[in-house]
Amino acid sequence: MPVNIPRELPARQVLEDENVFVMSTDRAQHQDIRPLRLAILNLMPTKIATETHLLRLLGNTPLQIEVTLIHMGSHSSRNTPPEHLEAFYTTFDRVRDQRFDGLVITGAPVEQLPFESVDYWDELVELLDWSRKHVYSTMHVCWGAQAALYRHHGVPKYQLDHKMFGVFDHDVLDPTTKILAGFDEVFPAPHSRHTEIRAEDIAAVPELRLLSTSPEAGVYLVGSADGRQFYVTGHPEYERDTLKLEYDRDVSRNLPIGVPHQYFPADDPGRSPRVTWRSHAFLLYANWLNHVVYQGTPYDLTQVD
Structure with a gap:
């Protein structure tokens, strides 16, 4: 898929080197089609790395996408x-009058704080409420998923005794749902979090559907009953060395951290990690874009409701 991103964005060269089809704005304007308008609310501190992770996954279908990067105006990065x-970024205040086909809300390293103690919580609440009327479909990731489930449905998060850290196997609970089309019955995905949401809390909300869980990592994928909202508790977008960098960082700070589960060969941090989750990560985002966003969004975005 041609991802329409600025020529100077650092992710562009990385993706071009990987043969991911990216397109400049001037070339996109010569194509007689309406691109999907996609926004990414990037809450991660390492924004440049996160941009690259997500744009790589979004560049895997024949659809043309116009990407708008958003950061919280009430938070100083x-x-x-x-x-x-x-x-390369804009703020929510500058796009609140716009409409989008899709929105990705990333995780953030604030999960151990109460939601209301996060310095940009009020702004995020406003954006989450806005997204229900101005975006056709939203993909919420890790803490972004926890925050949205709490705001929209009152689903709480719980502190874990130990960090959920590594690559875990997950079961597909509903193979007929479009977001999981083509998935194996069991698939791997990375997690890196200190908190969790619980299946019984999801089951108590009629508007939610539990789509995938892990025997060890718990809830992984939740969808709304109308098929437009998705909540992913892990990090399918992670690269080969993302968990390694987190592990090395925590070890250097003498923080209590275990070797990431099912990540290093023979659990040896001296060996190069194996990538086992990438195909399912690509498939998750391709299914979302193809089967949910493209097939469902109205041509006229003023009709999104």
Whole structure:
């Protein structure tokens, strides 16, 4: 798929080197089609890495996508150069009058705080409420999923005794759902979190459907009954070394951290990690874009409701 992103965005060169089809704005304007309008609310501190992770997955269908990157205006990012945010990002205030076919809300390293203690919570609540009327379908990831489930349905999160950290096997509970079309019955995906949501809380909400769980990592994928909202508790977008970098960081800080589950060969951190989850990560986002967003969104975005 041609992902329409600015020529100067750092992710562009990485994706071109991997033969991911990216397209400049000027070339896109010469195609006589309406691209899907997709927004990414990037809550991660390492925004440049997260952009690359997500754009790689979004570049795997024949659809043309116009991407808008959003950051929280009420939060000051310490890990991304201000020049990068100024050049490539916008804020919620600047897009609140717009409509989008799809929205991805990333995770954030704030999961051990109460939701209301996060410094941008009020702004995020406003954006979450706005998304129900201005976006056809939203993919919520990790803490973004927890925050949205809490805001929209009152689903709580719970502190874990130990960090859920590594690559875990997951079961497909409903193979007929479009978002899981073509998935194996059991598939791997990475997790990195200190909190969880629980299956019994999802089951208590009639508007939600539990789509995939893990015997060890618990709830993985939740969907809304209308098939437009999805909540992923893990990180299918992670690259080969993402968990390794987190592990090395915590070890260097003398933090209590175990070797990531089912990640290093023979659980040896001295060996290169194996990538076992990438095909299902691509399939998850391709299914979302093809079967949910493209097939469901109205041509006229003013009709999104």
